[in-house]
Amino acid sequence: MPANPSTPGSAQNRSCDRFRARNTENLIAELLVLQEDDVVRHPCQMADISVGGCAVKVSLAHPEEMSVAVLRIRDKSGAIDLEVAGRLCWNQQTSVGSNTFGFRFRRLMDGKVIDQMVAEGLVTRRQEARTTVGTKIQLRRAHGHPTVKVATLEDFSTTGVRIHSDQELSVTERLLLTTPSGASGSVSVKWVKPFGNQFECGCIFQNLNSARAINDALTARS
Structure with a gap:
């Protein structure tokens, strides 16, 4: 799939939108650099x-000698296969031998x-x-609210959960969440939205202790 220039309007609207890569085992990327008449x-x-x-x-032996390169991105399903030319503009060492x-x-x-990659x-x-x-999971609401009889924790991160x-x-309602192991x-x-005959909601942890307790319990479970 070729990389085409966007219209000025869409570029302005999207130029600051950054999307974090995920499923890296399916997302294959490589830098193609010309070195002494050979493509490395x-x-x-x-x-x-x-x-x-x-x-x-990426691990590069002499990054200071490289500026222009071609980045190739593809996924194992074949839905994404693109090459874009560009320039290395900054680098930050993240581990030994890798920047x-x-x-x-x-x-x-x-x-x-990018929409397709999403x-x-x-x-x-x-x-x-x-x-x-x-x-x-169990969800406890403040007194006066209808009791939640059935609740499922769909996913979690260090900052919140989806239920x-x-x-x-x-x-803005506050809830007490309890996992099968008893961690609360x-x-x-x-946010809240209908989901079939249920409701889906996104929640954030109220404090660091709650985040640690839930993350530790669910990570150990998985």
Whole structure:
């Protein structure tokens, strides 16, 4: 899939939108660099991407000698297969022998390419990685609210959780969440929407102790 320049309007609207890479086992990336008349391939790992550029983690012997390169991105399903020319514009050492490089595209990418990468589950807007769980939990509401009889914790991160409930919860409502192992933490509802005959809601942890308790319990379970 070719990388095409976006229209000026869409570029303005999307140039600051960065999408975090996910499912890196399905997302294959490499930098192609010309060295002494040979094209050298450097496997790399996508960190994030926007229509104007991306960040990649790669091990380069002499990064100061490299500036112009071609980035190839593809996924195992074959839905995404694109090459973009660009320039390495910054680097930050992240581990021994590996740096994170900023890669600025020569021309803006068509925003539809990123939309497709989102649809394929290769990149996400979320800043925090989420882990899918799908486990039954208990939710305790403040006195006066209808009791939640059935609730499922669908996924979690270091900052919050996504829940399915048989009762419609209220935005800003505070809940006490208890996992099957007995770990508890307090969360605050940020958004609610219908989901079949249930309701889906996104919640954030009220404090660090709650975040640690729930994350530790669910990580140990998985």
